[in-house]
Amino acid sequence: ADLQNPQLDLDGKACAAVGQSGLMAIYDTLFSQLDVTSSQLLVTDRDFRDPSFGHQLRETVVSLLDLKVIPVFNENDAISTRRAPYEDSSGIFWDNDSLATLLAKELDADLLIMLSDVEGLYSGPPSDPQSKIIHTYINEKHGKLINFGEKSRVGRGGMQAKVAAAVTAASKGVPAVIASGFVTDSIIKIMRGEKIGTLFHNEANVWDCSKEVTTREMAVAAKDCSRHLQNLSSEERKKILLDIAGALDANVDLIISENEADLAAAQDSGYEKSLVARMTLKAGKITSLAESIRAIADMEDPISHTLKKTEVAKDLVFEKMYCPLGVLLIIFESRPDALVQVKISGSTNYKTYLEHQLLFIISILLYRLQL
Structure with missing residues (x-):
């Protein structure tokens, strides 16, 4: 009416x-x-x-x-x-959707949740079997592709109004989620970070992967990044470590909160207690990680450190030195702190180095062939 x-x-x-x-x-x-x-x-x-x-x-x-x-x-x-x-x-x-967006902004809300009679935003009418739910809305990608169905007989705007309101909220810095009000504990699940409904965020376009990335492409990208990392100075690498340690200290509460959400989801999914226990993070462990990273940052950087020099002929000197290991594929168990440890090892190569033994031997052989 x-x-x-x-x-x-x-x-x-x-x-x-x-x-x-x-x-x-x-x-x-x-x-x-x-x-x-x-x-x-x-x-x-x-x-x-x-x-x-x-x-x-x-x-x-x-x-x-x-x-x-x-x-x-x-x-x-x-x-x-x-x-x-x-x-x-x-x-x-x-309408009430745009009013909710306005209030969320006025009240500096951390999140706006809009409940509907469907599970979220679909690529077409929810009744169409070909329609698929969109878990993360990207305006540039989905804005002109969505075919909205008929709106509810109750209310004014329907899903189209909710999407417009959610896009506005996200643009003003308030993330929004459209989900079903008929799903049990839907709000609790959203607050836990579970993948239900449709998320609207002002940085969603940064997360978008427009095409599937192959294993080879990921490996090539990792190798390119490793070359950049190798060219950094010792002070630049040290700063990276100190920044990581500082970020851990500054976000202890957030990390604990996210970890608790992961633990709750794992328990709901029936994971074994021993596995859940290994996934548990405490404030003391995070602080210990940060301190360990700072200790590594204060260590002497052995990269390019010369171990031995050998003069094999006049004006021909071979040097034996430490060099970065390169790109590693590491498979590790599901412990949150393991990710930090892998990151530190990959960023610094402080613990593992390859000596230039092979290059030294090849150089000697080439020199003798020239003789």
């Missing part, structure tokens, strides 16, 4: 005023079953034109959350001055 315009003998705005109390009664009943108190906050587009509104909004929401009260937002349709098609000249918001 168009609540912004009178219909027949019924005033849509008057109906909205009557319906608000009934709607909140339903929220109160459902939340009370979980022993949770809910509250109602009604806003209009005019509120967001007031410069002081944002500050007051944040104060009120913070106070409610401190009291363990769930704020339920909605547009105050009864007194809204907007007209169909629900987007006024200012374009502030035009």
Whole structure:
């Protein structure tokens, strides 16, 4: 129903005023079953034109959350001055999805979750067997390729409106996820980082792999990077190590949080307790890793260090020195700290070096052949 315009003998705005109390009664009943108190906050587009509104909004929401009260937002349709098609000249918001995006930005939200009656955004109508769910939305890639189906009879915008709102939220620095509200514990699973629904992020295009990369291409890329690493000075390599150690120290809480999400997912998937235990990270282990990295950074760099010089003829001197090992393929068990250890070994080659024995022997043979 168009609540912004009178219909027949019924005033849509008057109906909205009557319906608000009934709607909140339903929220109160459902939340009370979980022993949770809910509250109602009604806003209009005019509120967001007031410069002081944002500050007051944040104060009120913070106070409610401190009291363990769930704020339920909605547009105050009864007194809204907007007209169909629900987007006024200012374009502030035009449905609950765009309102959610606006509130997420005003409240500095870490994540916006929009629940629907489908599992996420599909490449076509969800009823079409050929349609596939899009787990990460990339505007440049999917923007013009998606065929939206019919919108719900309840509400205003349907999936197309949700996508527009999610894209806007992501562009403003608030990641968004569209998922099904009918999936058990969908919000909890999203917060754990599980791959459900469709993610919208302002850096999603950086993650996109437009084509499948072959093993050979990865090996060639690794070799190219190794040449760059070999050409770095000792101080530059040391700085890399110190930056890694600093990043570990600065992100202990985040690393622990992500590790806990991984552990929960592993337990839900039925992994053995011994394997889950090896995957567990504690703050002390992260700190120990950072200290070990700094200790390695302070070691003398043996790369290009000359072990021996041999003069085989006049003006012909062979040197035996340490050199980088090169590119390694390392298969290691699923321990989070092992990844850091592999990274350090690969970045520095402090522990493993090949001496130029083979090159030395070949050079001697070539010299004798010339004689």
